[in-house]
Amino acid sequence: MNNTQFNQTTDLISPEKSKSLEKDLTELRERTMSKVGQVDANYIRRMVRIDRWSGIVGRISMVLGFIHPLFWVLGVALLALSKILNNMEVGHNVMHGQYDFMNDPHINSRTFDWDNAGDSDSWRHYHNYEHHTYTNIIGKDRDFGYGLLRLSNDLPWRLKNTFQFGVYMLLSILFEWGVAYHELAGDRVFSKKKNSRKKRLSAEDLKRAFFSKAGRQIFKDYVFFPLIAGPMFLPVLLGNLLANIIRNLWTSTIIFCGHFTEDVHTFTQEQCENETKGQWYHRQMLGSSNIEGKRWFHILTGHLSCQIEHHLFPDVPAHRYVDMSKEVQEIAKKHGIPYNTGGFAKQYATVLKRVIKYSFPQKPDNTNGMTAAN
Amino acid sequence: MNTSLKLDKKDINHKLKDKAIKNLNLSLVNNSSLKSYFEPLIQPFAPKWSTSLFRAKVTKVSRLTNNVISIRLKTSKQWTGFKPGQYIELTTEIEGAAVTRCFSISSSKDVWKSKRRIELTIREQDQGRVTPWLISGIKEKTYVQISKAQGEFTLGNAPANKLFIAAGTGITPIISMLSSKVVRSDIKNIDLIYFARSEHIFKDRLVSLANLRKKQNLPPINLHFIDTNEDGRISLNLLKNACSDFQDREAYLCGPGGMINETRDLLESQGVSQHQIHHEYFGPTQNHKMLETLSKANVEPREVAFHSKQSTTQVTSNSNATLLELAETAELNPSYGCRMGVCHQCKCTKKSGVVINSLTGRPSDTGEEEIQMCISIPAGNVQIEI
Numbered sequence: 001m002n003n004t005q006f007n008q009t010t011d012l013i014s015p016e017k018s019k020s021l022e023k024d025l026t027e028l029r030e031r032t033m034s035k036v037g038q039v040d041a042n043y044i045r046r047m048v049r050i051d052r053w054s055g056i057v058g059r060i061s062m063v064l065g066f067i068h069p070l071f072w073v074l075g076v077a078l079l080a081l082s083k084i085l086n087n088m089e090v091g092h093n094v095m096h097g098q099y100d101f102m103n104d105p106h107i108n109s110r111t112f113d114w115d116n117a118g119d120s121d122s123w124r125h126y127h128n129y130e131h132h133t134y135t136n137i138i139g140k141d142r143d144f145g146y147g148l149l150r151l152s153n154d155l156p157w158r159l160k161n162t163f164q165f166g167v168y169m170l171l172s173i174l175f176e177w178g179v180a181y182h183e184l185a186g187d188r189v190f191s192k193k194k195n196s197r198k199k200r201l202s203a204e205d206l207k208r209a210f211f212s213k214a215g216r217q218i219f220k221d222y223v224f225f226p227l228i229a230g231p232m233f234l235p236v237l238l239g240n241l242l243a244n245i246i247r248n249l250w251t252s253t254i255i256f257c258g259h260f261t262e263d264v265h266t267f268t269q270e271q272c273e274n275e276t277k278g279q280w281y282h283r284q285m286l287g288s289s290n291i292e293g294k295r296w297f298h299i300l301t302g303h304l305s306c307q308i309e310h311h312l313f314p315d316v317p318a319h320r321y322v323d324m325s326k327e328v329q330e331i332a333k334k335h336g337i338p339y340n341t342g343g344f345a346k347q348y349a350t351v352l353k354r355v356i357k358y359s360f361p362q363k364p365d366n367t368n369g370m371t372a373a374n
Numbered sequence: 375m376n377t378s379l380k381l382d383k384k385d386i387n388h389k390l391k392d393k394a395i396k397n398l399n400l401s402l403v404n405n406s407s408l409k410s411y412f413e414p415l416i417q418p419f420a421p422k423w424s425t426s427l428f429r430a431k432v433t434k435v436s437r438l439t440n441n442v443i444s445i446r447l448k449t450s451k452q453w454t455g456f457k458p459g460q461y462i463e464l465t466t467e468i469e470g471a472a473v474t475r476c477f478s479i480s481s482s483k484d485v486w487k488s489k490r491r492i493e494l495t496i497r498e499q500d501q502g503r504v505t506p507w508l509i510s511g512i513k514e515k516t517y518v519q520i521s522k523a524q525g526e527f528t529l530g531n532a533p534a535n536k537l538f539i540a541a542g543t544g545i546t547p548i549i550s551m552l553s554s555k556v557v558r559s560d561i562k563n564i565d566l567i568y569f570a571r572s573e574h575i576f577k578d579r580l581v582s583l584a585n586l587r588k589k590q591n592l593p594p595i596n597l598h599f600i601d602t603n604e605d606g607r608i609s610l611n612l613l614k615n616a617c618s619d620f621q622d623r624e625a626y627l628c629g630p631g632g633m634i635n636e637t638r639d640l641l642e643s644q645g646v647s648q649h650q651i652h653h654e655y656f657g658p659t660q661n662h663k664m665l666e667t668l669s670k671a672n673v674e675p676r677e678v679a680f681h682s683k684q685s686t687t688q689v690t691s692n693s694n695a696t697l698l699e700l701a702e703t704a705e706l707n708p709s710y711g712c713r714m715g716v717c718h719q720c721k722c723t724k725k726s727g728v729v730i731n732s733l734t735g736r737p738s739d740t741g742e743e744e745i746q747m748c749i750s751i752p753a754g755n756v757q758i759e760i
Binding site for chain 1: 404
């Protein structure tokens with residue numbers, strides 16, 4: 001392990017103490033899962049319908065922009081809404097297997113495809129498995145900083161980090177592409193130096209999936225729909241681009257608020273060897289942060305505003321997180337674990353602060369551990 | 375040679391076209407089929423509309439005995455009909471989860487032709503998940519999904535004399551055959567031996583069917599109602615008394631596995647050839663043949679490895695549990711449907727190892743292949759990708 005003196009990682013609770021934390025959270029999970037049924041099936045079907053209707057109406061409205069520009073504006077807004085719902089409340093959650101209990105061939109984690117540049121199958125592997133298992137373990141969770149940003153002292157400072165605020169802005173605008181590319185780049189799919197790790201999907205598979213999905217998405221938004229709009233080619237093309245960018249900014253912002261707020265902790269690989277389930281829970285709670293808001297806000301974030309609950313219970317239907325969060329907060333309090341939550345403005349401000357803070361080298365920090373706590 | 379080459383080319387063109395359409399759909403709506411993309415949008419307005427299965431409206435639910443109900447369904451125009459004796463998969467939603475079970479059609483084909491109406495007769499299975507719910511909860515005027523009619527248990531074209539042997543709800547496909555036109559005129563001799571514990575469902579309907587034939591001067595249907603509590607199970611004596619020329623009949627057996635095996639053995643021992651015997655298993659025990667094979671072949675513990683995208687789970691089996699049951703005990707939440715090898719919802723890839731098909735009793739190849747977990751019992755160590 002290099003640069004231990006800069007280590008910002010946090011100690012996990014002892015295996016003994018972790019038992020009672022595990023018990024509390026497992027009970028909460030079981031209580032919630034016993035309620036899952038018709039309500040959840042109806043809910044996700046409703047979301048699917050809203051996603052599709054707003055997409056269809058949005059695309060048509062955009063073409064009607066020749067009658068009045070407001071139609072175009074409305075169209076862009078609806079298409080962006082559709083893409084946001086499709087990616088977050090529907091896609092992300094369905095692909096986590098939250099709704100597999102429905103036995104519905106079209107709302108199934110094995111088959112679902114989302115309106116996003118990332119190939120679903122590859123994403124499922126990296127996100128569900130790597131990010132959710134190794135959350136915030138430096139060197140294992142590729143989503144920590146996406147290989148582009150230095151967001152803790154676990155990584156040594158380099159000159160390029162000085163410009164990382166600009167990189168962050170660019171990443172947000174191109175978020176879907178950044179994520180799609182980065183997941184593969186991390187596996188050296190595009191480089192000649194191959195990763196020796198054995199994987200379910202070979203580098204060839206991943207590469208083929210990336211290009212075929214990217215091609216399909218580009219064809220849809222920048223060739224097919226603009227072309228059938230005839231004389232409205234350019235407005236539709238720009239509208240689609242704008243809708244994609246709005247979705248990118250929104251998802252990027254919400255996700256950064258979930259993992260890169262000021263008080264989110266990081267961990268080392270050594271720490272997490274032979275981790276107990278209770279310690280895993282502890283790490284998930286320290287590695288995530290919530291955003292408070294109204295119901296519509298939670299829905300638009302795909303309930304990733306309840307990132308802590310999502311990381312504790314990734315396969316519980318997400319619309320139940322808001323209710324669960326009250327009990328999770330009590331459990332956190334009982335076990336003396338910080339529960340990182342706040343309004344959107346507050347949380348996002350600390351994200352920006354963190355991105356800027358680690359753009360620059362830090363003075364060595366003596367408190368090996370709870371630097372970021374409380 | 376030439377024609378087969380041509381066919382191959384056509385086949386390839388067809389496949390390419392399908393693939394292109396699928397890719398276009400994936401591109402435009404992120405769904406491999408346009409229909410299934412629009413389905414949730416259209417269904418609230420047109421409840422009969424469905425992409426994969428056919429929707430049918432429940433028009434009447436009636437109780438025949440305290441644990442047998444019959445459900446009348448109005449089928450959609452698209453539904454392709456059935457041959458008497460066939461079954462359908464019925465899919466319904468229980469607490470948000472789609473569940474599929476197979477049921478034989480118990481109504482006449484003529485009724486369907488004139489009124490687009492079919493009837494299913496369902497007995498509550500102890501410990502079953504679906505049937506108790508169906509019986510207690512199915513509501514008139516709601517919609518269920520049904521598949522195309524399936525199954526080989528149908529009347530052949532030859533006007534050979536028939537011997538039907540039914541036990542319990544095994545009467546359902548047979549009453550459909552008997553009440554449909556296909557058997558009305560050209561078959562000389564029809565006998566039905568019907569076993570049941572005290573209560574024979576459809577007794578009245580069978581009697582009036584027999585009377586109707588008499589009135590129309592058609593060859594009769596001879597009905598033999600056997601109460602198993604009093605008269606016991608099938609025996610040579612019983613068979614001879616009911617139908618002395620049984621060796622010359624085409625036999626149709628429908629009931630639980632034990633009854634079918636027993637009857638088949640009896641008929642075969644009396645020189646009835648295998649191709650004269652048709653059968654359909656009913657009820658929960660369908661694994662007799664396989665159990666024999668397996669108990670002879672293997673009783674030792676076997677290792678099953680389930681590989682998924684996220685992880686690998688090892689399960690040791692020392693019973694006749696299917697792969698689906700093993701996966702469920704390991705809490706892997708596999709997707710499944712009918713649990714009897716029909717609907718292919720629980721398909722997975724077997725990477726290596728031998729499984730026994732619980733329906734046929736046959737062992738599989740050792741290599742990689744697609745299998746259905748609900749009817750596959752590991753015969754040795756097996757690697758599965760789910």
